[in-house]
Amino acid sequence: MVTTLLVSIGIISLISVFLAILMVVADATIGNYGTVRIHINNGSKELEVEGGQPLLKALNGEGVFIPSACGGRGSCGLCKVQVTEGGGEYLPTELPWISDEEKKQHIRLSCQFKVKSDVSIVIPEELFLVKEFSTVVESIRDLTHDIKEVRLLLKDPAVITPKAGQYIQFEVPEYEDSDESVYRAYSKASSPSDNNHVELEIRLVPNGICTTYVHKHLKEGDSVTINGPYGDFFLRGTENNIIFIAGGSGMAPIKSMLLDMEKKGIKRKATYFFGARSKRDLFLLEEMRALEEKMPNFTFVPALSEPQKEDAWEGEVGLITDVVRRMVEQGPSSEAYLCGSPGMIDACIKVLNEVKVPPENIFYDKFS
Amino acid sequence: MNGSIMPFAIFFASIFTGNILLTNYLGMCSFLSVSKELKTSTGLGVAVIFVMATTTPLNWLVYQYLLIPFGLEYLRFIVFIIVIAAFVQLTEMTIERYSEPLYQSLGIFLPLITVNCAILGVSLFMVIREYTFLTSFLFGLGSGIGWFIAIIAMAGIRQKLKNAKVPPGLEGPGITLIIAGFMAMAFMGFSGMIAIS
Numbered sequence: 001m002v003t004t005l006l007v008s009i010g011i012i013s014l015i016s017v018f019l020a021i022l023m024v025v026a027d028a029t030i031g032n033y034g035t036v037r038i039h040i041n042n043g044s045k046e047l048e049v050e051g052g053q054p055l056l057k058a059l060n061g062e063g064v065f066i067p068s069a070c071g072g073r074g075s076c077g078l079c080k081v082q083v084t085e086g087g088g089e090y091l092p093t094e095l096p097w098i099s100d101e102e103k104k105q106h107i108r109l110s111c112q113f114k115v116k117s118d119v120s121i122v123i124p125e126e127l128f129l130v131k132e133f134s135t136v137v138e139s140i141r142d143l144t145h146d147i148k149e150v151r152l153l154l155k156d157p158a159v160i161t162p163k164a165g166q167y168i169q170f171e172v173p174e175y176e177d178s179d180e181s182v183y184r185a186y187s188k189a190s191s192p193s194d195n196n197h198v199e200l201e202i203r204l205v206p207n208g209i210c211t212t213y214v215h216k217h218l219k220e221g222d223s224v225t226i227n228g229p230y231g232d233f234f235l236r237g238t239e240n241n242i243i244f245i246a247g248g249s250g251m252a253p254i255k256s257m258l259l260d261m262e263k264k265g266i267k268r269k270a271t272y273f274f275g276a277r278s279k280r281d282l283f284l285l286e287e288m289r290a291l292e293e294k295m296p297n298f299t300f301v302p303a304l305s306e307p308q309k310e311d312a313w314e315g316e317v318g319l320i321t322d323v324v325r326r327m328v329e330q331g332p333s334s335e336a337y338l339c340g341s342p343g344m345i346d347a348c349i350k351v352l353n354e355v356k357v358p359p360e361n362i363f364y365d366k367f368s
Numbered sequence: 369m370n371g372s373i374m375p376f377a378i379f380f381a382s383i384f385t386g387n388i389l390l391t392n393y394l395g396m397c398s399f400l401s402v403s404k405e406l407k408t409s410t411g412l413g414v415a416v417i418f419v420m421a422t423t424t425p426l427n428w429l430v431y432q433y434l435l436i437p438f439g440l441e442y443l444r445f446i447v448f449i450i451v452i453a454a455f456v457q458l459t460e461m462t463i464e465r466y467s468e469p470l471y472q473s474l475g476i477f478l479p480l481i482t483v484n485c486a487i488l489g490v491s492l493f494m495v496i497r498e499y500t501f502l503t504s505f506l507f508g509l510g511s512g513i514g515w516f517i518a519i520i521a522m523a524g525i526r527q528k529l530k531n532a533k534v535p536p537g538l539e540g541p542g543i544t545l546i547i548a549g550f551m552a553m554a555f556m557g558f559s560g561m562i563a564i565s
Contacts, residue, residue, distance in 0.1 A: 004439070007438055007439075007440070008438075008443055011435075011438055011443070012443060012446065015430075015434070015447060015450060016450060019450060019451070019454040022454065022458065023454060023457065026458055026461055026462075027461075030461045030465050031461045031465070088468065089468065089469075089472055091472065091476055092407070092408055092472070092476055092477075093476060114464075
């Protein structure tokens with residue numbers, strides 16, 4: 001009995017060790033591509049990395065973060081990078097995400113494309129500013145029945161330099177309802193001048209991996225890893241009138257922009273249309289009223305689509321699109337910033353076209 | 369049946385009457401998820417043919433010359449899995465290094481099927497049915513071809529299906545499973561020709 005046991009353990013170990021040695025040898029010979037160079041943006045930066053690994057991982061290892069939601073499994077299609085030299089053929093695993101237009105520009109899915117020889121790539125300059133931050137939850141408070149405000153204190157690095165309106169990615173560790181860590185993007189709600197904090201507004205989505213984690217598990221004092229900032233949703237430096245439109249947790253980037261305007265003393269005429277169903281979905285009303293006091297050219301217009309009797313609501317009533325159509329006057333000299341669900345944004349863009357806001361002046365951040 | 373034609377009978381039986389996918393329902397996961405397009409299905413199918421035709425004789429050697437002499441037949445599950453995983457990994461690395469076009473068309477699919485139950489299933493059937501080395505090879509090859517035929521047939525049907533009205537509740541895996549059922553019944557039509565044992 002004991003002999004059988006020992007023999008079987010011995011044989012299994014023998015086979016495993018043999019195969020393991022074979023793999024190690026193969027890894028060091030067949031799988032060894034030496035060090036390769038990555039030239040970024042026509043020589044503005046050059047990295048030396050170990051060859052044979054996916055581009056996304058190679059760049060991450062050197063502190064250059066490409067936005068990616070699935071963690072490099074080729075299932076989100078976000079981590080696109082332009083490879084100008086050394087790209088080679090497309091892999092079948094990339095093709096579902098790459099359009100014909102992108103093929104002409106040699107855009108690759110960086111989690112699938114492996115760096116086997118020297119390559120040249122082009123990435124947006126601002127990605128150099130993207131870093132990974134370890135943070136601690138300073139406070140969590142309820143804004144409405146289903147939206148929580150999470151305030152993170154940055155530990156390492158201790159300072160973030162985003163533009164107002166940009167977003168960060170929040171790493172959700174493994175927990176009981178999710179057996180792998182994932183990243184989810186959230187807009188930063190705090191002012192850029194508050195540069196050692198990040199505030200997020202997170203609405204509970206039924207069965208959402210991250211929102212469930214934040215609403216049911218996250219406590220004050222917990223450690224959280226984020227990376228960022230990302231995105232081209234930020235206030236442009238023009239003299240146009242500003243139309244802000246948001247719904248639900250779409251409040252976050254707009255609030256950040258408003259705080260930034262107040263801090264910098266920007267006196268452009270601004271109107272903020274905030275859509276909600278009933279009074280229990282409204283939040284931060286005092287903060288907005290306080291901003292109206294400090295900025296004479298700013299008006300906050302909350303609108304309820306289904307006000308309840310007990311709300312005793314005297315403000316605007318109707319869908320946010322109707323309110324915008326009714327109230328916007330100088331469309332052609334305005335620019336619009338929209339944040340909310342895809343349905344809301346599409347409907348609002350239609351209305352903004354009707355009131356003659358130039359299409360190139362419409363900026364939006366769609367939840368997806 | 370005469371001993372010398374037996375291996376070839378098994379080869380054809382494993383393609384048609386004993387199709388690993390349609391009679392044993394093994395390897396369903398990749399069959400359902402990768403059968404959306406003909407091109408990718410072909411790549412995956414060829415990879416399955418290759419891996420089955422190579423790992424089955426390889427496992428036969430391991431079984432005959434390592435496990436039986438030490439009386440360790442009961443360890444075949446774990447040993448077969450390790451051998452398949454290591455072999456596929458090595459093949460993938462080699463292809464990736466030395467042949468770009470082959471990697472494009474075949475190599476990229478190899479990691480997807482390392483843990484495919486059909487691959488392990490073929491090795492285990494080979495043991496239960498006490499095949500010889502040659503028969504094992506032909507059985508592996510035939511099972512691979514059978515799997516290949518099944519997935520490209522399914523991919524062809526699913527491409528046509530894109531223009532068809534499918535009840536909302538049946539879209540995706542639902543209708544695919546129903547079609548797989550029909551295909552299995554159609555393949556049963558071959559069963560009078562050759563029997564596999």
